Amino acid sequence: MNETVKSLLNHRSIRKYSSRDIEEKELNYILEAAQWAPSSIHGQGVSIIVVKDKENKDKLAHLVGDQGYVAEAPVFLIYCMDFNRAAKACEKNGLEIKIITSEEANLVGAVDVGLAMGNSIVAAESMGLGTVPIGGIRKNPMDVIEMLNLPKYVYPICGLVVGYPEENPDQKPRMPKELVVHNEKYKEIKKEQLDSYDDLISDYLKERTGGADKSQWSQRISGVYKSIYYPRVKESLENQGFTGRE
Template sequence: MNEVIQSLLSHRSVRSYQNKPVDEEELNQIIQAVQASPNWINGQQYSIIAVKDPERKNNLAQLCGGQKHIEEAPVFLIFCADFYRTYLASQMENKSMDAIFDIDTLIVGTTDVGIALGTAVAAAESLGLGTVPIGGIRRNALEVIKELNLPPYVIPVSGLCVGHPAQVPDQKPRLPKEAVYHEEIYQQEMLPLLEQYNDVYKKYLEERAQNNRAGTWTEMVATFFSKSYYHGVSDMLKQQKFPGGEK
């Protein structure tokens, strides 16, 4: 097993950071790795905003639901789906940008962000840094857009805390391979796999060193998706001229 695979298999979500800055050269290497990642038509439909200012990090931490690790991390990266450059290119070439109203455009942008985010996590962890993605950046998306001065055709999708870990948490067990990997066709009969995973997950929650509690994976996921979690996302899409808005 090579070092890259070993690093990927060692992933943990880090929510506690040392009071120590991230080296600018290491941050530059992370961004360079992201820019080398694949994306749709080489359109590079993402942007990354690095926030280091303590006051702005505090504001964003509150907008994300009071997540203290955003304040604690020396660098908070916000990954955005970005078609503003596409808009400028269309203006330069005197072409319409009708595809922005197709829902597939939103899929393209969020896919590019997902690849970029995953690459940033892998790059940061290869340097010995800790990370945790922050979906809460969408909790108060309109306020985040204002805080970050985002132009039309740009939406915040995920944040990423980056820093030197103060604590390394236990590693969460993942679903059985058979539940996520299929050959030729999707294998729909997976209730036994979920029941098996519930047992493993329940034991992990009860025995982990910090924040131990009772529960199962299916209980957690079903509860989370029993109602809408972030409100105002459709308003964000409309304001930023994404699918769901008006021509």
């Protein structure tokens, strides 16, 4: 097993950070790794906002749901799907950008952002840094858009906290491979398989929290997905030009 695979298999989310700054060359590696991720039709539809200013990090920490580690870590990166440059390319060639009227734009943008952020996470962790993605960037999207001065056709998909870890938590157990990897055709999860994984997560949380949390995976997931937990996304997407009519 090479060092890259070891790093990937050792991943864990970090929520306690040292105040130690990240060297500029390390940050550049993280950002360059994101740029070299594949993108649909070589559209390169990702922009990354680098936030280091303490006041800005404090404000963002509040906007994403009062997640203190956003302010605590030295750098917060915000990954945006960006069709603004593509719109300029269409304008240059006398064409109208139509993809932003389709749900395909949202899928393409989210996938490209995910690939770019994945590269950043691998790069950061290979240098001994810790990370945690922040989907809460979509909790108050219009406030974030205004704060970051994002133009039309640019939308914040996810944030990434980066810094030196002040903790080394146990890895949260993943589902068994046979529930995730399907050969030739999809196989539905069986009740006993879900029960088994629920017990595994419950035991993990019980040990990690000293008995304060014994919840199961299915309880936690259903508790979140019983409602639209970021209800402002649709309106804010449309406000940025992503109408998704087709």
